[in-house]
Amino acid sequence: MKNYLKSFYKHQDLLYKLLLVVASAVLIVYTLPKSGKFQYDIQKGFPWSYNNLYADDDFAILKSESSIEEEKKAVRDNAILYFTYDEEKVNTTVSKVKDEIASISNDSTLKNLGSDKSELEKFTTDLLNTIYEFGVIDQAYSFNEERLIYLQKGNKASQITLSQLRTTAQVSKFLENEIVTSPYAPLKGKLLKVLYENIKTNVSFNSDLTEAAIKDGLSKISPTRGVVAKGSRIVARGEIVEGETLLKLLSLKSQYESQDFSESTYNWILLGYIFLVMLALVMLVLFIKTYRFEVYMNNTKITFIFFNVVLMVLLTTLIVKLKPEYVYVVPLCILPLILKAFFDARLGLFTHVITILLLGFIVPDSFEYFFLQVIAGIVTILTVPELYKRANLFISVGQITLVYIIAYFAFHAIHEGSVDNLKWENFAMFGLAGLGTLFVQPLIYVYERIFGLVSDVSLLELSDTNTKLLKQLADDAPGTFHHSLNVANLCEAAANEIGANAMLVRVGALYHDIGKMTNPTDFTENQATGVNSHEDLSPQESARIIVDHVINGIEIARKNKLPDRVIDFIRTHHGTSTVYYFYMKAKEVDDDVKQEDFSYPGPLPFSKETAILMMADSVEAASKSLKNPTSTLIDAFVEKIVKKQMDEGQFLNANITFKEIQQIKKVLKRKLNNIYHLRIEYPE
Structure with a gap:
């Protein structure tokens, strides 16, 4: 049992990653369609x-969809329309007209015409019967006039054409023509007034019956x-x-x-999905282990990466289930941007590709989707070199949208052989996906708080010399502050030269010596009075004070909640080097003194950025001891300092090449020559 627990603790990191892969795979497969x-x-x-x-x-x-749509259109165009005839309105109108005609029958004009009340009533009744034979509608419909309709009168329905119904405008014209050509033309004004005031529409479109008929027709397709x-x-x-x-x-x-599928078949399909998804996720883990080992060793960072992959898969799956045609609305390019902000472009792009491979199980037109999203991801990585610059993000949004549009246009041309049936709403979706990428800024802030990570956006805030900690450093240890500024400038130039993270190394340089605030006057750059406190101390005590500024710096950084990536620079900027001056001074007294008592605790620099800081810090500090600096002298002492660090194996854990070290030395020489306003010495 004891051996079992010992083995468990020894491999707990590996077991955690395995559990993370399995849990992510199960969650992803759970959302995937389970059909074959x-x-x-x-x-x-x-x-x-x-x-x-x-x-x-x-x-x-x-x-085909177009064929079915044509049939549906034909059903709608040819469906019989239903109208309802209201007989009660007709009876009411006839009754009112008869009552009002009685007043006209006493008119002398009617007597002069040789007619009587009964004849006038018969004339108006005939007009009404003609008008209401099929009924009056309130408006002209856009349907074809010869289209057949069903006119429902009570329990009976008769088939007529739409043109047989009269509109109010047609009724007015009909009445005027009939009265003018009749013997009652002299009574035109009075008759029209009575008829206009009483004739009402009595036919209405029955949308319920019509829709039912259309649905019945559509169901038969x-x-x-x-x-x-x-x-x-x-x-x-x-x-x-x-x-x-x-x-x-x-x-x-x-x-x-x-x-x-049978239960057995279903289980095999499920197992196949799990294996494929796990295979993709394992490839992601192996990539991280091979090329980003420091990320692999940090379970929080591994969890963060898997969380984002699963989140994008779940979000896309949800959209596909609700509205598959809106799949491009999902701003998938946020994923490589976020991973680039916290890690690097290479890891961001690889994770992006793995995520798209997983989405290939659920999205329609998987090849087209894969092509568009990979190209968009590459454009995202290439066009946002510095995420903290807002202009870069807006430029990237435009370029992502443009790439989507161009690729969609090309695929449509290949598939259809023309551009006549372009779906313009897709262009709006591409624009929304591009705009969705802007959400990366608040998302980065949320992730920093949840996972304790640090991005270039936060590094930009930390690089402000007006922050509380740097202002305190400037007040308590002005010489150290000035030294840190110089080192930051040297580091930034060197990082730009070899393609390292310039913002990260600059911030690391600004804070690397904050531990000196504990005893500022014990360091020469802060001894303004010329009094050296180390003259009264033993070499061992002096070495301990010098070495302790690293430990004190870590404590101050943690107290002020600086990110771990910045604290790494404080821990590693001296590596395991020796406080050589006090070590040699101690050897003058006791030849058996141990060198490790005068060495920094480490660890060694483990990245290009921390290696750059070690070189720049040593070179800048040593340059202050040059009494009459010349270009040749500066070049020689830069070579000497860096060579000593290399001989001590200080860069063995850093992923930095000899070529990059040579480039860094070249930058340091050039910058120091500029600081001391020196010209290159030419032979006479």
Whole structure:
């Protein structure tokens, strides 16, 4: 049992990563569609790259979306419209007109015409009967006038054409013509007044019955046409996938993915998904272990990376389930941006590709999706060199959107052979995806608080010399502050030369000596009075004070909640080097003195940035001892200091090459020559 626990503790990091991979895989697979995956990739407009494909069984050919839409349009255009006839309104109108005609019958004009009340009533009643034969509607409908409609009167429905219904405008014209051409033309004004005031619309469009009829017609549309017989060839190798061939392949795919699987088959599909997803995630872990070992050894950072991968997969899966056509709205380019902000571009791009591979299981047109997202990810990585500069992010948004549009346009041209049917709403989605990338800034802030990471945005804030800690350093140890500024400038120039993180190394340089605030006058750069406190101390005590500024710096940094990436510079800027002056002074008294008593605790620099700081810090500090600096002298002492560090093995853990060290030395020489305003000495 004891050995078992010992083995467990020894491999707990590995077990945690394994558990993380399994948990992520299960969560991702849980959201994936559980239907079988069609084994062939169907690419419209491309040659069939597989062997000849034959039908194993009979299957129906699905109609194309455009064909079904045409049939639906035909149903809507040809559906019989239903109108309701209100007889009560007609009876009310006839009754009111008869009552008001009575007043006109006493008019002398009617007597002069040789007519009486009954004849006038009969004339108006005939007019009303003609008008209300099929009814009056309140507006002209946009349907074809000869379109058949059903006019419902009570429990009976008669079939007529739409043109047989009269609008109020048509009624007015009809009445005027009939009265003018009748014997009652002299009474035109009075008759029209009575009729206009009483004639009401009595036919209304019955939308419920009409929609029911349309739905019934739509339900009768068959989604299939024809059958592919068993054993017949579906597509030949090299044949262009389009037209009828495309419909057959899509029909075969739909039939395969919609079939009901047995429990055994379902379990095998599930197991296959788990293996594939775990394989992709394991590849991500192996990449991190091989190329970003410091990230691999930090479980928080590994968890952070997997969290973002799973989050993007879940978000995309949700969109695909709700609205598959909106899949490009998901701002997937946030992922490489975030990982680049916290780690580097290479890790960000690789993780982005792995995530897209996982999404290939669920998105429609997986090849097109993969191509567009990979290109967009590359553009994102290349166009945002410094995330803390807001202009770079806006430029990246424009370029991401442009790449999406160009790639979509190209794929559409290949698939359709024209650009007539471009879906312009997709361009809006690409724009939204680009704008969604702007959300990376607040997201970085949230991640810093949750996972305790630090990005270039936070580094920019820390580089401000007006921060509380740096102002305190300037007040308590002005010489050290000035030294830190000089070192920061040297480090930034060297980092830019070899492609390291210039912002990170600058911040590390600004804070690397904050431990000297504990005893500022024990360091020569702060001894303004010329009094050296070490003259009254033993070499061992002096060495301890000098070495302790690293320990004190770490304590001050943690108290002020500086990020671990910045604290790493405080811990490593002297590596395991020796306080050589006091060591040699102690040897003058006791030759048996131990060198480790005069050495820094380490650790050694473990990155390009921490190695740069070690070189720049030593060179800048040593340059203050040069009494009459010349270009030749500066070049020689830079070479001497860096060589000594290399001989001591201070850079063995840093991923820095000899070529990069040579470039750094060149920068340090040039910058120091500029500081001391020296010219290169030419031979006479």
